[in-house]
């Protein structure tokens with residue numbers, strides 16, 4: 001992150017976000033008063049165990065779900081859903097669910113077409129984005145036959161083609177082998193060096209720590225820690241259900257999470 005980034009106003013602000021769902025006779029609160037600012041150009045990691053509310057929080061941030069309470073500000077003002085959609089792209093956990101176009105080119109052109117670009121402009125934006133995402137040689141390849149890592153790259157290209165400067169990766173390493181993980185990490189590093197804002201939701205801290213400017217721990221719908229990765233990891237509490245990647249494990253007895 002550049003030194004100037006934190007002096008700029010936040011790109012995204014989540015103000016006192018809560019979300020409840022009906023459960024039996026009452027309501028179950030799954031997000032509870034979350035406050036979070038995300039600054040331009042930073043790489044923010046949100047870690048937390050299954051069901052802690054990571055995906056839901058980011059769906060709310062991206063305008064795909066409404067909060068029960070609180071508000072989302074984009075560049076300091078409450079956005080219309082379309083503005084959020086154009087500014088903040090979400091790479092889903094299930095890369096297959098995000099594929100729409102038959103070919104790689106058609107798929108990446110879908111977003112810009114939806115934003116009102118002509119077919120020619122959309123294809124141009126798609127091809128440029130596919131090059132950035134490392135899929136230059138695959139424009140006519142059937143989208144669904146890409147590998148897992150390539151499908152994530154295709155989702156990134158679709159978002160870049162729409163002109164998004166910020167993107168949220170939801171469990172970007174799920175179901176990927178090591179070459180797939182490296183492929184996704186490379187594109188993340190590249191996007192970061194081009195000044196894009198990255199929000200990465202993951203349990204697999206060890207894979208992304210090198211890219212992280214800030215680490216947030218979400219636990220039972222609340223932010224428990226928010227700070228620089230070394231600070232947060234030094235304070236990491238076992239109860240939060242997030243493994244500290246700095247602690248090496250050499251013996252099975254050390255695997256306290258297996259107990």
Ligand SMILES: Nc1ncnc2c1ncn2[C@@H]1O[C@H](COP(=O)(O)OP(=O)(O)OP(=O)(O)O)[C@@H](O)[C@H]1O
Pocket residue numbers: 021030048049050051052053054055056057
């Ligand atoms: N539409 C819904 N109706 C009811 N409960 C929901 C709904 N969507 C999410 N939840 C609940 O909200 C909680 C948070 O879910 P969320 O998907 O955000 O967790 P997560 O931190 O992303 O977990 P994971 O690491 O497994 O992806 C879960 O308990 C989930 O069951």
Ligand SMILES: [Mg+2]
Pocket residue numbers: 054055056093170
């Ligand atoms: Mg999730």
